[in-house]
Amino acid sequence: MGKAGDPAKVTRTVTIDMTDAMRFNPATINVKAGEIIRFLVKNSGQLKHEFVLGTEKELKDHYELMKKFPEMEHEDPNQLSLDPGKTGELVWQFTRVGTFDFACLQPGHFEAGMRGRIAVK
Numbered sequence: 001m002g003k004a005g006d007p008a009k010v011t012r013t014v015t016i017d018m019t020d021a022m023r024f025n026p027a028t029i030n031v032k033a034g035e036i037i038r039f040l041v042k043n044s045g046q047l048k049h050e051f052v053l054g055t056e057k058e059l060k061d062h063y064e065l066m067k068k069f070p071e072m073e074h075e076d077p078n079q080l081s082l083d084p085g086k087t088g089e090l091v092w093q094f095t096r097v098g099t100f101d102f103a104c105l106q107p108g109h110f111e112a113g114m115r116g117r118i119a120v121k
């Protein structure tokens with residue numbers, strides 16, 4: 001679905017808000033293939049939330065793992081884990097046309113609908 005982007009070559013910033021209503025705002029993002037996006041992600045809730053990019057299958061597999069190991073911490077370039085009130089940045093280059101997902105993989109959040117979609121055209 002792409003690769004970590006060079007922060008010096010960002011073409012656009014997309015601001016995303018994460019809430020305790022288990023929603024991302026916005027939940028649908030349109031991107032052009034080749035774009036390097038800076039995701040500026042804010043956790044405006046009282047709970048820990050995550051922003052994880054991946055295909056639907058990758059996210060589901062990862063979520064099952066998180067349920068077994070809730071204390072799992074990870075530092076991969078396709079994800080951000082944010083404590084309440086915190087803001088973080090993730091830079092990603094979308095190299096392929098297609099539909100990708102993002103989700104919060106904290107136990108219960110994914111099932112509650114905390115997910116979104118990125119359409120790369």
Ligand SMILES: [Cu+2]
Pocket residue numbers: 022048049050104105106109114
């Ligand atoms: Cu969450």
